[in-house]
Amino acid sequence: MKELQLKDAKANLSRVLDEAMGGEPIVITRHGRKEGVLISYGEYERLNRVPSLGWLLANSPLEEGDLPERKPARGLRKSAF
Numbered sequence: 001m002k003e004l005q006l007k008d009a010k011a012n013l014s015r016v017l018d019e020a021m022g023g024e025p026i027v028i029t030r031h032g033r034k035e036g037v038l039i040s041y042g043e044y045e046r047l048n049r050v051p052s053l054g055w056l057l058a059n060s061p062l063e064e065g066d067l068p069e070r071k072p073a074r075g076l077r078k079s080a081f
Contacts (some may be wrong), residue, residue: 001024001026001027001055002026002027003026003027003028003034004016004018004026004027004028004029004031005028005029005030006028006029006030009022009028009038011025016032016038017038019060020038020039020040021041022040023040024029025037025038025039025043027039028075052069
């Protein structure tokens with residue numbers, strides 16, 4: 001993945017955007033720290049459509065007995081006071 005300083009990304013935004021649209025994600029850095037990633041809008045939409053874990057679990061085809069039985073949670077430790 002290509003890294004680019006913010007000042008360089010600003011100066012060459014059209015070229016940088018073309019690279020992102022071509023499938024090349026670009027990490028934008030500021031003062032040497034990674035601050036953001038520029039990706040194409042198509043890639044953003046694809047990533048945004050990933051279902052949540054809660055949705056996956058609620059809509060899974062699991063039936064009774066498909067998962068191993070869980071042990072009950074341990075109780076809270078008694079305070080020393």
